[in-house]
Amino acid sequence: MPAPIIKVDAISKSFGAFKVLDGLSMQVMPGEKLALIGPSGSGKTTILRILMTLEKIDGGHIQVDGEQLYHMERNGQLQPADERHLAKMRQKIGMVFQLFNLFPHKCVMDNVTLAPMLTKGLARTAAEKRAMELLDMVGLADKAKAMPAQLSGGQKQRVAIARALALSPKIMLFDEVTSALDPELVEEVLNVMRKLAAETDMTMLLVTHEMGFAHDFADRVLFFDRGRIVEEGKPDEIFRHPKQERTQSFLKKIIAAGHRV
Amino acid sequence: MTQWSGYLGLILQGALVTIELTLMGSVLALVMAFLAGMGRVSRFFVVRALATTYIEFFRGTSIFVQLFWAYFVLPFARLSLTPLQAGVLALGLNVGAYAAEVVRGAILSVGREQYEACTALNLGRWQGMRHVILPQALLVMLPTFGNNAIELLKATSVVSLISLADLTFQAQVVRSQTGSTLMPFVSVLVIYFALALIISWGIRSLERRMARGLDGVRV
Ligand SMILES: Nc1ncnc2c1ncn2[C@@H]1O[C@H](COP(=O)(O)OP(=O)(O)OP(=O)(O)O)[C@@H](O)[C@H]1O
Ligand SMILES: [Mg+2]
Numbered sequence: 001m002p003a004p005i006i007k008v009d010a011i012s013k014s015f016g017a018f019k020v021l022d023g024l025s026m027q028v029m030p031g032e033k034l035a036l037i038g039p040s041g042s043g044k045t046t047i048l049r050i051l052m053t054l055e056k057i058d059g060g061h062i063q064v065d066g067e068q069l070y071h072m073e074r075n076g077q078l079q080p081a082d083e084r085h086l087a088k089m090r091q092k093i094g095m096v097f098q099l100f101n102l103f104p105h106k107c108v109m110d111n112v113t114l115a116p117m118l119t120k121g122l123a124r125t126a127a128e129k130r131a132m133e134l135l136d137m138v139g140l141a142d143k144a145k146a147m148p149a150q151l152s153g154g155q156k157q158r159v160a161i162a163r164a165l166a167l168s169p170k171i172m173l174f175d176e177v178t179s180a181l182d183p184e185l186v187e188e189v190l191n192v193m194r195k196l197a198a199e200t201d202m203t204m205l206l207v208t209h210e211m212g213f214a215h216d217f218a219d220r221v222l223f224f225d226r227g228r229i230v231e232e233g234k235p236d237e238i239f240r241h242p243k244q245e246r247t248q249s250f251l252k253k254i255i256a257a258g259h260r261v
Numbered sequence: 262m263t264q265w266s267g268y269l270g271l272i273l274q275g276a277l278v279t280i281e282l283t284l285m286g287s288v289l290a291l292v293m294a295f296l297a298g299m300g301r302v303s304r305f306f307v308v309r310a311l312a313t314t315y316i317e318f319f320r321g322t323s324i325f326v327q328l329f330w331a332y333f334v335l336p337f338a339r340l341s342l343t344p345l346q347a348g349v350l351a352l353g354l355n356v357g358a359y360a361a362e363v364v365r366g367a368i369l370s371v372g373r374e375q376y377e378a379c380t381a382l383n384l385g386r387w388q389g390m391r392h393v394i395l396p397q398a399l400l401v402m403l404p405t406f407g408n409n410a411i412e413l414l415k416a417t418s419v420v421s422l423i424s425l426a427d428l429t430f431q432a433q434v435v436r437s438q439t440g441s442t443l444m445p446f447v448s449v450l451v452i453y454f455a456l457a458l459i460i461s462w463g464i465r466s467l468e469r470r471m472a473r474g475l476d477g478v479r480v
Contacts (some may be wrong), residue, residue: 053437054377090383101378104475105396114392115382167382 003031003066005171005203006051009056013046020046021140022227023060024108030170031201033051037216038224041249044207046227047089048173051205052095053086065092094169098176100156102148102163108135110145112163119167126165138192154185158192165196167200172196174206186210193217211254215239225245265444268435272448274429280346280456283415287410289353289422290360294409295356298364299390312361313397319358324416327351332423342426346419356413363405367398399470407464428452 006028013021020043029032037042049055051062061078062069071078074087081089086102101112111125112134122130135141138158148156157177160196163171174193178186190213197204197217209215213237214221221238223231231244242248277401293315302311319327332347371394379389421430428449437444 046444053380056382087383090380097374097378099374103375103378103382103393103397104465105400115384117386118385118392119383147475163382247267251317 002030004028005032005065006030006049006205007060007061007063009043010218011057011062012052013043013050013057015057020227021050024228026036026229026232027223028203028205031216032106032203033197033219034205035213035218035221036205036207036224037209037214037221037238037250038149038230042224043227044224045175048095048175048205048207048223050052051171052093052173053090054095064089082124083127091167092169093171094164094167095173096160096164096175096177098100098180099182100148100153100160102156104148106118108140108146108148108151108159111148112166113161115163115217116166117230126152128201128255131162131166134161137165139188152185153181156178157181157189161196162224169202171203171205174204174208176207176209179209209254211251223250225250262440263424268439268445269448271342271435272445272452275426275428275449276452278345278426279414279417279428279452282352282425283410283456285345285349286352286356286413286417289349289366290355291406293354294359294360294364295404298368301361301365302368303408306381315354316358316361319355320465324351324419325422326357327355328419328423329380341393344420344423344451345422347456348420348425348427352413352416355416359412360402360406363402363409364398367401368394370401371397378430378467388421395430397472400475403464403468403471410460410464414456414460415453 004027008024008028010023010025011021012019014025024043024047031071036047038044048087050057051064051069057070061071067089068069068078068081069086069089073079073082100246103114107115109128109131111124112131113122115124116127116130117124132141132144135144138161140155140158140162143155143159145153151159161177177193178189181189190210193204193206194217196202198249206214206217216235218235221233221235222229222240223244225246231238231242231247235245238247239251244250268348295316297312300308300315303312326353328347331342331351332344335342335347356394368390375393376389376395379393384393417427418429419425421433424430424435432445432449439445
């Protein structure tokens with residue numbers, strides 16, 4: 001049995017007086033595809049943002065790939081991580097945002113090559129070669145010279161995925177990556193994610209309201225409510241035979257809203 | 262007739278001094294604006310305090326006083342400047358203080374999601390600033406920089422008070438030599454206006470060039 005690649009241990013996080021995460025613990029195995037579902041405000045985005053170091057934690061510990069994320073060991077003691085440690089840990093993790101967050105002043109190619117050239121010291125030719133492979137993988141090889149403003153939402157999101165992949169992270173975080181898209185563009189992004197899952201052994205955590213996709217895609221589903229994991233299990237268990245009352249009523253609402261499960 | 266063209270020559274010489282002051286003052290103002298503007302958003306308290314002090318001090322005292330200090334008081338500290346150096350120093354520091362607030366505002370106007378994308382891509386603070394935030398902020402700064410440069414152009418006339426033969430100074434010279442008020446003052450009016458127009462036009466074409474592609478227009 002291999003060791004978990006992510007170990008979240010009793011973390012808590014508040015915004016002001018509002019406790020978003022309340023002693024949350026979870027583990028993710030290498031290569032696992034994990035779907036995080038749950039009602040709005042339950043803390044799904046927050047846990048992804050914490051893993052991406054966009055948000056600090058108030059208490060608890062997180063281990064990523066065998067090392068502490070927010071702490072570092074010095075003289076046998078755990079201390080708060082400094083910027084250098086965080087930078088090292090960020091190499092292991094990539095994130096795709098709901099609103100793409102592309103750099104609007106850079107063409108598609110430069111969006112993808114910027115970080116590898118700056119953070120890994122890759123030469124431009126090498127970075128562009130790799131970028132073309134990734135753009136090809138997401139079906140946008142012909143858009144390398146386009147500016148983000150010239151792309152559709154689905155194309156933007158596929159560029160954002162290629163951009164994150166260019167740093168070869170072990171773990172990819174996807175936060176509702178299709179929920180800002182017109183319905184007819186959702187599938188092209190989901191297809192890229194299916195391909196990623198099939199062709200790589202990357203660990204993938206995705207927050208989604210696409211229950212049908214979560215069902216087919218995930219190895220395991222976590223149901224969040226009020227900053228805690230209320231129920232977890234295989235997609236079939238969660239979607240077909242939810243045990244907890246909270247899960248049942250959430251899924252009922254989702255189905256009533258017209259989503260396929 | 263030859264006399265008039267001689268007087269016009271004097272005024273054009275003054276115009277050259279004014280242009281020189283404007284260009285050199287703008288360069289110093291630009292440098293100060295970026296230093297202090299970025300200093301204002303630094304995560305280090307000391308840097309923020311220094312930047313704030315500079316900005317408040319130079320916005321809070323008049324350009325006349327600053328110029329007199331640069332020219333008449335600094336020599337007591339064994340720092341004698343030529344009138345041109347004193348003029349550039351006072352103008353650059355003064356306008357730089359205003360422009361620093363423009364830099365700061367523009368940096369803050371770039372959305373949080375751009376900073377977060379930088380973090381997610383593991384760019385360092387400076388790398389993100391240099392390659393992602395500043396290029397976008399620059400576009401926001403440019404129009405106001407244009408205003409700042411025109412303010413600086415207009416403020417150059419204060420150097421005539423320390424006997425630097427700029428456009429305004431030469432106009433007075435011609436006026437006292439000819440007894441004519443209209444000719445010198447109409448000329449300087451036209452020249453200041455033309456210079457301001459050139460600045461506006463330059464900034465606008467720069468803006469257009471930099472905005473290309475951002476709005477979806479093919480580059
Ligand atoms: N920066 C912040 N400041 C204050 N409150 C915040 C902040 N970020 C998130 N919150 C609050 O924390 C709670 C959890 O937010 P989070 O975004 O993690 O929920 P979510 O599960 O992703 O919900 P959704 O499905 O709507 O995206 C929400 O109530 C939200 O309003
Ligand atoms: Mg969310």
